[in-house]
Amino acid sequence: MDVLKKVPVREQDAKERATNFKEVCLGYNEEEAKEEASRCINCKNAQCIIGCPVAINIPGFVEQVKNGNIAEAFQIISLSSALPAVCGRVCPQESQCEGKCIRGIKGEAISIGKLERFVADWARENGVKPQAPAEKNGKKVAVIGSGPAGLTCAGDLAKLGYDVTIFEALHKAGGVLVYGIPEFRLPKEDVVQKEIENVKALGVKLETDVVIGKSTTIEELMEEEGFDAVFIGSGAGLPKFMGIPGENANGVFSANEYLTRSNLMKAFDENSATPIMRGQKVAVVGGGNVAMDAARTALRLGAEVHIVYRRSEEELPARVEEVHHAKQEGIIFDLLTNPVEILADEKGWVSGIKCIRMELGEPDASGRRRPVEVAGSEFVIDVDTVIMSLGTSPNPLISSTTRGLDTDKRKCIVAAEDTGATSKDGVYAGGDAVTGAATVILAMGAGKAGAKGIHEYLSK
Numbered sequence: 001m002d003v004l005k006k007v008p009v010r011e012q013d014a015k016e017r018a019t020n021f022k023e024v025c026l027g028y029n030e031e032e033a034k035e036e037a038s039r040c041i042n043c044k045n046a047q048c049i050i051g052c053p054v055a056i057n058i059p060g061f062v063e064q065v066k067n068g069n070i071a072e073a074f075q076i077i078s079l080s081s082a083l084p085a086v087c088g089r090v091c092p093q094e095s096q097c098e099g100k101c102i103r104g105i106k107g108e109a110i111s112i113g114k115l116e117r118f119v120a121d122w123a124r125e126n127g128v129k130p131q132a133p134a135e136k137n138g139k140k141v142a143v144i145g146s147g148p149a150g151l152t153c154a155g156d157l158a159k160l161g162y163d164v165t166i167f168e169a170l171h172k173a174g175g176v177l178v179y180g181i182p183e184f185r186l187p188k189e190d191v192v193q194k195e196i197e198n199v200k201a202l203g204v205k206l207e208t209d210v211v212i213g214k215s216t217t218i219e220e221l222m223e224e225e226g227f228d229a230v231f232i233g234s235g236a237g238l239p240k241f242m243g244i245p246g247e248n249a250n251g252v253f254s255a256n257e258y259l260t261r262s263n264l265m266k267a268f269d270e271n272s273a274t275p276i277m278r279g280q281k282v283a284v285v286g287g288g289n290v291a292m293d294a295a296r297t298a299l300r301l302g303a304e305v306h307i308v309y310r311r312s313e314e315e316l317p318a319r320v321e322e323v324h325h326a327k328q329e330g331i332i333f334d335l336l337t338n339p340v341e342i343l344a345d346e347k348g349w350v351s352g353i354k355c356i357r358m359e360l361g362e363p364d365a366s367g368r369r370r371p372v373e374v375a376g377s378e379f380v381i382d383v384d385t386v387i388m389s390l391g392t393s394p395n396p397l398i399s400s401t402t403r404g405l406d407t408d409k410r411k412c413i414v415a416a417e418d419t420g421a422t423s424k425d426g427v428y429a430g431g432d433a434v435t436g437a438a439t440v441i442l443a444m445g446a447g448k449a450g451a452k453g454i455h456e457y458l459s460k
Ligand SMILES: Cc1cc2nc3c(=O)[nH]c(=O)nc-3n(C[C@H](O)[C@H](O)[C@H](O)COP(=O)(O)OP(=O)(O)OC[C@H]3O[C@@H](n4cnc5c(N)ncnc54)[C@H](O)[C@@H]3O)c2cc1C
Pocket: 090, 091, 092, 144, 145, 146, 147, 148, 149, 150, 167, 168, 169, 170, 173, 174, 175, 176, 177, 180, 181, 182, 210, 211, 212, 213, 233, 234, 235, 236, 237, 259, 289, 290, 293, 395, 397, 398, 430, 431, 432, 433, 437, 438, 439, 440, 441, 443
């Protein structure tokens, strides 16, 4: 064994997986996990913990894996995280815990994410649950939204004895974990639903099909239904568009709609009651994780897929692993390319996307080099479907129906980072609703901060 290198993880073959929705990464088995764990040198001043937004005791759980005490490893992780099987799969570990791992200085960092995933999957398969909550303290908290922020906040409060109810607008709980991230990266029934069951096992109630701001309001929850505090974890689900000519043509989707139809409504299944248009040639505009997910979904539905991105490969905001997987599967990258118009046929269906070549100029406010148009370089890519993946912002429904709740100019709710406290007494918020589109683990960190803030508020 080369201690400088990660134990490789098995994956589904690229050619085979490009035609199915089964999970790409197959994870470690116990033997591989123990071998990988034995590379950890159990640092006294473990930097990996500092890199983790929910401060999991990483050396502690890795040590237990090394010794074969997987149930104990799971209990250590569960003290800090309610969704380890999810995080082990989708967290950007390379820029968090693994990015800080001391082993990474001379060789490859410990595969902390893959070990977390192994422990969580083992616990699920062996019926090991997180430890039961304390006795109830008689106080009621409402949590709006069942994404990672809401689930984490609810789980932490339940462990402290609160009577917690999550209100979710959709018919299924999980937020982006169920409607956004595709099955081939994050299995829904086996992984996401099982972790939600674990949160419910702590005593958390879940009411789906309740849209706060429409079915009821935050004020009604607090003044009429007896909730002592509210946590808003309603995410950032409102898609952005470019505002170019032709964006209203048939066959133009937002990535959110496209992925929701595929994941939540099972449109990839031909027998689904709500099938999706299967494009032959698809352009996905954007370069983030969401664009990669939309592109890889369209590929699996049988299309030739182009990623159209205005900067170069270096600036692609998606995780390196996602770009690597997308390339392996045959996605075509049209970089330094920006759409200027969507072309439609006489019946109003997309027939092509007119683009212009770009070059990189001086750095802009984000620190990345600004893409500049190359005059006269327009060209057309023949496509029948265009998926816009340009980011999302919070839906203003809750802020516009709640008096005294401050938002910023991006329509994000203003909340304190360490407690989630908003401008309205007893109302806390966190996750994408506060930061705009970010990551699962940051949303979980914000859910934890919100639970702490609410506990302090209700303990006064
Ligand atoms: C396609 C895609 C891929 C991604 N891939 C990754 C990845 O690989 N790694 C990563 O770390 N992050 C990834 N992200 C980002 C990550 O999923 C989000 O940052 C995270 O889910 C935010 O969590 P949240 O709890 O704040 O919001 P969400 O997950 O959006 O959950 C919010 C929930 O609130 C509900 N809601 C909204 N309004 C109301 C209302 N008025 N009443 C009741 N309920 C309401 C919504 O229906 C939703 O269920 C991805 C995002 C997308 C879209």
